[in-house]
Amino acid sequence: MTVTLGTVPDPSVALDRRLAAVAPFLLGETGHDHEGAPGHLAADLLPRLLDACRRTGRRQDLWLLLTALAGAMPHERDMRAVSRELELETGRSAQLRVLDVAFEMAADTDGAYELDVVRGAVVVDVDFCARRDFHTGIQRVVRETVPRWDEVHEILPVAWTDSYTALRRLHPSEVPNVMAYEPGAAARQTDHGATRLVVPLDSSIILPEIPEPEASDAYAALAQWTGNRIAAIGYDMIPLVSADLRPGFEATRFVRYLNVVKHAGVIAGISRSATTEFVGFAQTLAAQGLTGPAVTEVLLPASSPDKQSAQLVESPAARPTVVCVGTHDPHKNHAVLVHAAERLWREGVQFELVFIGGVGFLGPGDLCFTSLQQAGRPVRHLGRVSDEVMSSTMRDAAFSVFLSLHEGYGLPVAEALGCGTPVVTSNFGSLQEIAEGGGCVVVDPRDDDAVTDALRDLLVHPERRQQLREEIRTRVERTWDAYAEELWSTVMPSEEQK
Template sequence: MSDSVLDSRLLTLGRTLGVDSGETLPLGVRLERIAESVATDTARLWLALAAISAQFPFVSDFERFRRDAALNGTVHALEAAVKHSRRLRAPNRSVEVRIVTGGVFVDVHHTSRTGLATGIQRVVRQTIVEWNDRTGVELVGWDPGFTGLRQLSAPERQNALYGSVPRIARASKWQLTIPYQSRYILPELAIETDRTARLQCFAEFSGNRTGVIGFDCVPLTSSETVGEGMSAAFAKNLAALAHFDQVSTISVAAATEYRGWKRMLGGAGLTGPEIEPLLLPSVAEQVSAPEFAEATKKLVEGSDPLVVCVGSHEPRKNHLAVLFAAERLWREGVSFQLVFIGGNGWHGDEFRAQLDTLATQGRPVRAISAVSDSLLWSAYRLARVTIFPSLNEGFGLPVGESLAAGTPVITSNFGSMKEIAISGGAIFVDPRDDDDVFRGLKAGLLDDELHARLVLEAQDLPARDWSDYASELWEYFEAVPGSSPSA
């Protein structure tokens, strides 16, 4: 690290702390002035270490630094941090820092760099679009090594908001962004090892207010259905969240899972965050006549009724049960066509093999991935019914989206899926009972009186849009934990 980079970091730190640490002063004097302001304050110690090293510390690094300050004095600890920073490898030794007081930082690292438009990304983008113009809000990501936060590039920001620039080169230069006396919000799932480890230290010691959207605890409660290593990565995510202030879950069912985890924290002497549910909205997007006509050509073959199943092809989504029920109905002579919409997921090989076998036998079934929003919403409207018999969901967007489009849904009789559809428009089934899934699909296809009633129920459901959700979520994160948002 060059003297000029160190000078810049110390000057920025001194300004934030309200002390003169200008580069014209000897290094020892500058560190003494900073040390006098920092003293033994935990949040200021974290800030000083992050600013001098130009990276968010791990818990072990911070504890070592704080103990050095307590045993040998804060000046000694700062001097040791400077020496260590001089030995950092590129590119971190040349990184400059900016410290922002009183801001709101929304961490959308993964969303800003992915072309995925799955459940989590849809929630993130719909939410941050509503927050984008609020004063003090800054969308941030992480540097390539996950050492700390940085401002997004213009293409990353565009992709975070709209998903329109999915392939972006990694940043080669960046400035570390350090929140101080600010609010940090994580609306997506963070599972990268260093990212969650540094967030754990940040949440515990930095003094910033922290909030997160809690999607589900599926990697713990249904670990047999997730990809290799996901449960371990999610456990690290929870280790960080244990020190957050607030978790806003996307359903009551998800809150039940997170509250169960929170109760376990008592065994480790931890209080854990406040956990409050805020149900996601379900809003049908408009589709133009040309888009609808094009989608009809792509999705519908002939005059048989269409059944749509939306979701990634992973075991938890229970698509093999859908195929089994469909094959039983085809063998009984029931005519319909089945379209799966969603990308490939982990452990999806058996589903793909069974799908290919049925298609080879002439069954009217296929899978489509990487669809546009217009095609997805056209599919909901073209379907006689949709089917979503998932084994576990934090929310289950396809359930809410189908009902918002006015199309009845066959879904699981528990958890968030029942929570979403309890007011009408759904046929509930036991997803672990093949006979019950078969019964539900058969009723949805053949019982015209039931179908007509469900359509009316779906059309009469109360409307709540993403603007409402984003405002309620913002109000919750602004509230002091433990009080009502309106207090």
């Protein structure tokens, strides 16, 4: 069931219409007259809606009413405060107490929104991809998966208001940034126009992205106080397990996300390694008396970014090219590659080193290969590039190198293999898992000598590179179509669970 009303800028009229929108679900009434002075309808409906919440005793009803009053999704503290006040107060005193909490919530909002109540929907949070022109690991997964779902299932993609206080419908200009991504399109968006809040009831909410901290707090309350079911993709726990290699604020933000995870129904880990991390977290929740989510592995695919066929014979070149894809962050461990490259150049080994990826959180001043460029070494940094440029560069390469110290999956390895390009990668975790299918050389990424030896072997023995390309030919293919289908069946509840 969906209730849809017009959009108006006046806060009092918006409040009237939000309460009228939830009345069918709390009172069983429709057709409330919006005529009269702004706020008149709200004054009439509020005591009746409060009485209905008190009479039914359903936690979801109280959550719905508070969301409509504030135009924002409540956090756990808001729900506890209102629930306790209604146990102690009645009549006008109860109304004032509830309004106090709602007004405090509304103070953080960024506009007078109307809302749509959706029941039995599949709500997919694509906030980051809808708003931003960023296209690495998580965003690649979202933009490959959600459009495939949209073709065969009825889904409702949503984002958050600018204040991250409520879910909203996507602006028309945001839809292509998720469903038909083109680099630079998000930066060209200007006038978004009006939009509407989305309030789910008895729905499935899928989180293919990691929500912002404020959104995480709202999701945690939604999971505990409503009949909605939350499912999420489990990418990794790098902000906690490898906190020494990430900016300090990430750990704090990630802990708030884990407050959603522990109340979710299903987590779909993208690899054995990532699944193990989330299983371990779920097992700790018994200490809080919680069962935690069901954690299942749904392995990401290995395919070329631009869908072209793999190149299984190395392109002729005057000197081999070695490609490294990934943001220039400490846990990506690019410094070990730079050191090995310098050692090999000093030995007289001829090759070019190409980096693809953004500068990372440390900024351009910390790019580890700058000194090599200044010394005249054959190093290029292409920065962020299109899928087509990345694929063509990868296909022309002798091999790729990805020696990360911690990955949930390692799309650069999978995508290199999808291009038919051999890879030197780390000998543990999810990267080892990908390498097991063939086409890779695995080394200890913390061992400078082992890394140098592996690169030297491939650079001076082209027949070894061709052997790895032949191994790639025999790998079992896993496609994005297969991933999207398996993920859907994993995160969506069966009829028996509904």
